[in-house]
Amino acid sequence: MRKVMDVLETLLLAAVRECWGEQVDFVGVTRDVLSCVLDQRELFEALPERMAVEVIPIEQCGLDSPRTRSMEEFHSSKAVLLFDGLTAAAGGRRSYIYKSKGFRVYLFESGEVCTLTPYCKIDDRGFSLGNELWDIPCDFHVHMLRTAEPVADLFEMISEKKPAFLPDARIGLGLIKMITSLRSRFPIDYCLEYVIVPPDVDILSGFSQGTRRDLWDVCLSRRFEREAGHEVQTRAIALLMEAGISPQPDQILDYLQRIGRSSSCEDLLQRMDELKLAVLGRIDQLADDLSDPDFWQRLGSEQRRTHSAVVRQFQNAPCVRTMNDVVHEILEVFKTQIEAHGLWKELWDRDKPKPESSVQNLFFSSAISFCRAYGLDISPESDGGSGPVDFKISAGWHDKVVVEFKLSTNTSVVHGYECQLERYKDSENTEHGIFVLVDVGELGGKLERVRSLQSAKGERASDIVYVDARPRVSASKKR
Structure with missing residues (x-):
């Protein structure tokens, strides 16, 4: 065994x-x-x-044949x-x-x-x-x-x-x-x-x-997390769901009980969110589900049911931090779809990357249904006076997050993070912005430079999300 x-x-x-x-x-x-x-x-x-x-044929058969x-x-x-x-x-x-x-x-x-x-x-x-x-x-x-x-x-x-x-x-x-x-x-x-x-x-x-069952026992085990690391365990959970293999309820409960005995409440909630994304979100089917309104209705209902306390807290006493977490969750699903589930192909025209508008459209098709489930408003190309930001996601006047996308081939990546996104935040009257850098080649040192700027700005710095959308090598060419 x-x-x-x-x-x-x-x-x-x-x-x-x-x-x-x-x-x-x-x-x-x-x-x-x-x-x-x-x-x-x-x-x-x-x-x-x-x-x-x-x-x-019957005419060729004898009486007893x-x-x-x-x-x-x-x-x-x-x-x-x-x-x-x-x-x-x-x-x-x-x-x-x-x-x-x-x-x-x-x-x-x-x-x-x-x-x-x-x-x-x-x-x-x-x-x-x-x-x-x-x-x-x-x-x-x-x-x-x-x-x-x-x-x-x-x-x-x-x-x-x-x-x-x-x-x-x-x-x-x-x-x-x-x-x-x-x-x-x-x-x-x-x-x-x-x-x-x-x-x-x-x-x-x-x-x-x-x-x-054995695969889930391995994946959720203390030994696997200790030896492989939590990031590998999280990815393995999503991989098993992509394979169409769901954990049994007792396996989930045993896993959460073990985490609860040795971790803080914050860590336990994080693990529950990770399982929610893998088990309820069915990341592997997201590309097909985006066009199915019934799926989003079921997903929104299930999210509100299983996380009712969090949703009620957000609805009764909304704060930017809570909404910012939701936007990061949306971006995490988007990132996983591109990096691990083949959605990077939608950003390429043969051997050439498509324009930034393709990235924006792909994200919008995913984010709009998530926002509907959480009761948020998403506005593409919102212009508060300093030019149009790619997306503004808000829950009322005071609770706003602006999101700006840049391809790695764009020569204005550093300027976009250092100046452009900051102007959008000022014009939209928010302190919260997310800069999404989509790698389609020619990255050079751009990621390191924007991260250095983020470190220098401290707590007021905008978040950075890196998405690897470079073409993957097929299995037959991996040796």
Whole structure:
């Protein structure tokens, strides 16, 4: 058991490092993870190579002869399905009742990982299925894996064919999703179940259910936080939610009780906020949810319910500090979406960064719904007399925060922080401003210079938020 937990801990750390753009050697990680799957013999079952059920026309049948002829051929080794990329259609111009195609990834008992292309058709002549081996990924054998290239190629292919499963070909996230999504064996070997998976047999295996819980036990453990650090733990929480794995209520309660016994109330509230962002906000789905009004209505309702005390305090006795925290929370979600969840792609036109207006529009589409949930007003291009600031977020006349965005390619980054933002604060009659520096290259020493200015100004200095929006290297090119 400890061995499996150690493997999951190593996988989680590698996945976080990969999200941060660090070089990760996934050879050993992949070997250990898939070796754990190979140990689960109950998951492996016979895999058909060819199947057919031919329907014989009634006029060709004798009185006692059968109406169908069947044929079954299986691969020599049993296998477990790691990834299902099958697509299907029905009623194609009446030439067939059902057909399917696509690809599936299997792990065989021998340790070989293979991609198969199933092709199935059901028509008036009967049923036919062929499961042909692809040559991609090549030379992928668990016990003989020497480089990460076959692993990277596999997830590159999956992300190209099925982007919803793995939007940016991350190996760590892909491995987590694979081992936590393994199905139980079919209870009866009906041939159709290899190409159509009915709900009553589409059941998550006990191994994957246990692995989901184990990953959260590792992530929320005192040992993981102590050895990896709180920042890594926070990112790991978001990563597991991105993989579609939710913690059990008792795991959350145990985690918060442990924090509460050894930390201050302020630290406990911070941990609750972090969990709220990961568990309730579902950061991984934010890009799609931005256009769904029902989502924001549910999110706002849930935030007000679970944090009613904080919201009531803000509504009854509003203060800039509380509102400033909310704006930072909005920016943190925006930053995470860009840096860790592929939203940086929306800020690039092939190999050139888009203008600052694209950054502003992207932030506004996120912030407006958050502001609605918190009862705040957001005004883009607000002009208090010194020119238009990118955003003013306010709760009445006295409670205002101004937010200014600058791309790293802008030659006026330092001037924007030192002078421009200060004039906006004066004209809007507020002491609170946030300077967002979005890195799209050519940063040089601009970040260090604005941070030096911030340090020199002391308590009255505007906050700085750095967002790394540089293009990420695909997994197949990381070595």
